[in-house]
Amino acid sequence: MPEKVAPMLATLTGGPFTDPEWYFEPKLDGYRIIALVKRGRAKLQSRNFQDYTDNFPGIATEMGTQPVAEAVFDGELVALDERGKPCFQCLQQHVKQGSGGQESPYAFIYYVFDLIHLNGYNLTGAVQTDRVKILDDVLRAGKSVKRVSRLEGDGDEIFAAAVEAGMEGVIGKRRDAKYYPGKRSADWLKIKATQADEFIIAGYTAGQGSRAGAFGSLVLGQYGEGGRFNYVSNVGTGFNEALLQEMIKSMRQLVVEKSPFDHKLPLESAITWLKPVLVAEVKFAERTRDGGLRAPVFLRLREDKPARDVRSQRYAKPPGKPRK
Numbered sequence: 001m002p003e004k005v006a007p008m009l010a011t012l013t014g015g016p017f018t019d020p021e022w023y024f025e026p027k028l029d030g031y032r033i034i035a036l037v038k039r040g041r042a043k044l045q046s047r048n049f050q051d052y053t054d055n056f057p058g059i060a061t062e063m064g065t066q067p068v069a070e071a072v073f074d075g076e077l078v079a080l081d082e083r084g085k086p087c088f089q090c091l092q093q094h095v096k097q098g099s100g101g102q103e104s105p106y107a108f109i110y111y112v113f114d115l116i117h118l119n120g121y122n123l124t125g126a127v128q129t130d131r132v133k134i135l136d137d138v139l140r141a142g143k144s145v146k147r148v149s150r151l152e153g154d155g156d157e158i159f160a161a162a163v164e165a166g167m168e169g170v171i172g173k174r175r176d177a178k179y180y181p182g183k184r185s186a187d188w189l190k191i192k193a194t195q196a197d198e199f200i201i202a203g204y205t206a207g208q209g210s211r212a213g214a215f216g217s218l219v220l221g222q223y224g225e226g227g228r229f230n231y232v233s234n235v236g237t238g239f240n241e242a243l244l245q246e247m248i249k250s251m252r253q254l255v256v257e258k259s260p261f262d263h264k265l266p267l268e269s270a271i272t273w274l275k276p277v278l279v280a281e282v283k284f285a286e287r288t289r290d291g292g293l294r295a296p297v298f299l300r301l302r303e304d305k306p307a308r309d310v311r312s313q314r315y316a317k318p319p320g321k322p323r324k
Contacts, residue, residue, distance in 0.1 A: 001070045001117050004049055005034050006182030008074075008114075009309075010171055010190040016159035017191075017318035021175055024151040024158045027168040027190060028111055029088045030078035031304045035063045035110065038070040044077070044110075048306035052077075055095055059110045062145045068138060069119045075112035075148065082106075085166065088300065095303070112139055113148040116179055124179040128187075131179065155191075163193045186316040196283040196299060197222075199232055200276045200307050202260050204251060205269040207244075214244040215251070218280060218298065219271055221261060223311045230312070231265050232291060235282050238298030247301070254278065279305045 033052065034045045042063035044052040053060045056077065063073070079091035082105060090106045115135040116123055123131050132150065141147055151158045155172070162170050169192040177187030199220035207214040217236030224230045239247070254274040259265070279302040285295040291312065 001036070001038060001072060001120070003036070004045055005036070005072055005074075005116060006049075007032055007034055007047055008180050008182070008188065009184040010188035011184055011186045011316045012313050013172070013189040013191055013316045013318045015191060015318060016155040016170075017172070018153075018155040019319045022155075022172045022189075022319065023175065024155065024170045024172050025113055025148050026151075026162050026165075027171050027192065028076040028078050028148075029086050029168050030076045030091060030111075033075055033077045033110060034116075035059075035073040035075065035112075037063055037066055037068055037073070040064050042066075046304045047309070048304065050304070052095070055098070056108050056110075056144075059108060059144045062142045063110070066138070066140055070117070071115065071119065071138070072117040073112050073135075073139070074114035074116055075110050077108060077110050080107040080109065092300070092303070108144060110145050111148045112145065114179065115139075116181070124181060126178070127175065128173055128177040128179075129175045159191055159193075167193075169193050184313075189316055189318065191318075194283050195286065196281055197313065198279050198281055198302055198305055198310050200229075200310050201251070201274060201278040201280050202229075202231070202276050203271040203273040204248075205234070205236075205267075205271055211244065214248045215272075216269070219265075219267070220280065220282065220293075220296075221276065223308075229261055229276065230291070231261055231263070232312075233284075233293040233296055234267070235280070235293070235296040235298050237296075238282075251278070277307050279303075279307055279310055 032047045036043045042060045044060055046052055079087050081087040081090050115131050159170050172189040174187040199222055201218050202221045203219040204215035205217050207216045217234040219234055220232045221229050222232055251274055256273050256275050259273050260276045281299040281302050282296050283299055284293040288294055
């Protein structure tokens with residue numbers, strides 16, 4: 001069994017679709033977690049190989065009691081607030097406080113959707129339907145460990161129901177898909193209600209007026225073809241005062257002299273450059289023809305996602321019958 005695993009990633013597609021060769025899962029708003037179980041102990045590993053075991057001891061304990069000698073599970077770890085609603089901010093707050101051993105007002109659920117290794121067997125070459133059948137036979141659900149719902153039928157209706165329920169969207173999975181660790185595959189397609197993506201924070205402009213002492217906007221980039229680090233846009237909205245102060249404090253520790261871009265930027269404002277390690281999630285109205293963002297709004301930092309994986313994503317054409 002491997003000591004660490006990079007999860008397989010889904011590709012964006014333009015909208016809902018219906019195809020009998022695919023089924024759907026709700027797109028959950030949490031941390032992608034690989035659970036490595038061996039001899040009654042579980043390690044919870046994030047997408048960028050951070051160890052979250054101590055942060056979520058209840059989940060680690062339940063995964064450690066699974067009826068396996070050794071196994072690697074894939075899933076999404078979600079926080080539920082006092083009303084039982086998914087709360088990404090609650091999840092981030094819990095991790096930042098390092099409150100794994102303290103009582104938390106939130107519930108944490110690990111929703112498992114794939115099984116990669118089992119008792120010495122590598123299952124990455126098995127097709128999707130076979131892997132999830134084995135998962136259903138093996139996984140013992142409990143208070144903090146659940147199976148992800150798998151949804152069959154009309155993709156338009158499934159997507160609409162997911163959005164109405166407050167989900168980000170759905171993930172479509174091809175029934176004969178194999179598991180490609182660390183790779184983005186068109187055999188898994190994500191259909192999102194809101195256009196949003198991850199970007200690397202490459203720098204910031206000086207704040208003025210009420211933002212004096214903080215920053216005006218963030219300079220965003222993504223890796224493109226050949227590993228080239230490309231400028232995408234600036235984002236200056238979506239911040240409250242507390243977030244402004246928290247972020248400027250973190251960013252000042254990452255200041256560098258030179259631009260991380262290897263090309264000149266079309267910007268007039270003086271920029272404080274940063275080591276390109278912070279990942280921001282930003283929503284926007286659309287991508288422009290030159291790859292920029294129209295009406296960008298900052299959503300949150302993504303400490304769980306490594307900057308090296310933040311790349312310009314190509315949309316995959318949805319299979320089957322497109323939405324009318």
